[in-house]
Amino acid sequence: MARLSIIVVERDRERALRIVDGLMASGDHAITVISEETGLARRIAEQKPDIVLIDVADPSRDVLEELALVSGPMERPVAMFVDRSDEQLTRAAIEAGVSAYVVDGLQPERIKPVLDAAIARFHMFQKMRAELAATKAALEDRKIIDRAKAILMKARGIDEEAAYALLRKTAMDQKRRVADIAQQLVMAAGLLT
16 A cells, blocks of 8 residues: 555544554555544644544534534545444434445554545546536537527528537647637627527
8 A cells, every 4th residue: 555644533542552563564554643523624634644644433413513614525535434324323423425325434454445435436436526627518519509500500691510610720730729719609699699
């Protein structure tokens, strides 16, 4: 495992030390322990860790809300170890952006596999979010291009193929994307009507 910057959130000093020992056994990591849950989002954002590991016997709504802030834009993997859970807490943890939610506490031998799984799951979801964003952007581009083609077809009395060819030629001449030229045309047409 590569060297990671890890924040461990644990109130109990003895449990925190066991977690740190387990992490050190899995590699030479930069580990910071946070024992106070208030202001958790701010403190984690300041340190920008690679992963956050939270060990709580009984997670509260406050902790989960802080987690939602910690991983709001899904910036980092979060692994949560709980002693007990229920369906609502599990759902709230997943909605808050927890990458791994492990019930029945934290044992040192489970740390590395759970961290590996949390990181892999985080990267998988990050890739899916990027693909979704790219698909949405492409769809928006397509809508703008279609509107620009309709404007050109009406204004010039040309068919759809010729309208697209004109947009493409203009984009190539200006070394810009077709969607950018289409956006300008749609904005200009909006000003004129």
